[in-house]
Amino acid sequence: MSAQQASAVTADSFRPCALIPIYNHKETIVATVKALRAHRLPVVIVDDGSDEATQAVLQALAAKETAVKLIRLPRNGGKGRALTAGLIALRDEGHTHALQIDADGQHNAGDAPRFLAEGRAHPSALVCGHPVYDQSVPRSRLYGRYITHVCVWLETLSFTLRDSMCGYRLYPLEATCAEIDRKPLPARMDFDTEVAVRLIWQGVPVRNLRTRVIYPKNGLSHFRMLHDNLRISAMHTRLLLGMLPRAPVLLWRKRRRAACAI
Template structure:
């Protein structure tokens, strides 16, 4: 397994340095994807990549959204020869202490999609917490399974060959709908899932780019598209359940 961390960054100049240091302390090469950040954050990313040869920087001239940044990063990681990519947010909400568990799962199950399953502390906004359950239900319906415990967690490991193959065939959501849609489509493609509990916190000074109206509309439309996609795959999904 040849793995790199892919970190999408949009104006997270404050916490991203700590995330990179934590990843490098675990021996992981890092690919930072600058999703059109403002100058101050861009300068921080330049400094991080200049200070360490194992920290590479991919810069997008125009903001693409989290999904667009991840798609660019996954494609680049695959292009340069990595077999797996660890996705982690730049805002510090994911606990890098749990990273060895993700890497161990990926080593043991290299063909699987390793998906974080959040364990929240008191910092989680209750509206965000309750809203996730609607998405969980739709994902369970659209996959006809409980394989993905939490499709919205941005701490995960992708096997790059099937993931990039899917990205080449389908236009996946470019914003906050990406994490959910790629998880559902990997299950449709027959990629098995391993769920890893991981601690998640919401820093008081954290920068969130979730836009309630825009992103909820995108997510609702995504669930609608996936539902009809599930209907067209219903015989295959049912056959897999029987065969299992």
């Protein structure tokens, strides 16, 4: 389905669900789910091969909350693989949008109504979190993100997407799953950036929403400095090459948007 067809989703047919990939975040998942359920949002958790202690927490949570569904993957395959499984499952269950949020407590679940309101008003759009950090953010992670920002601006030939690495976002499911069906997305940490770039290539509009992001003390991060940075570098090489044949269309869209803004 094209971005234009996806816009057939209206406020009346808007049916969102929260989507949480998890790998061993047993200490923070209960609070995250509780905060989302406070907004009466159904939740799907994709367990990416977590350890037995986390599995026990998730099983108890799903048994207690009827609006919480658990999908368990047999082995750890990476964040991207977990998200892909969750997005397809939500689409097949009839949901129109997926609110992706991390399980580690970094994201402000209190902003969920703002993401949903933006998605209801702009149902064909990808609503991306634009992080507002406090002093807890590691400087190396903060400055390193700017390399990806510049690459994404080149890959899309626009400044439309303010932060492609933030894992707090609202996906229009038909357009997103159509892109997954067309070509599988990365299995690991490079998922968030690649899916955003490829949706922009397909003409999906982007809305950026400022949201507070923290790095909890003693938080569990699965980012592998060497391996994931190599994956991200390979991804940007692939996307920059993919941009070249699309450049005429991307530039035409940019000129059209500028003309409409006058």
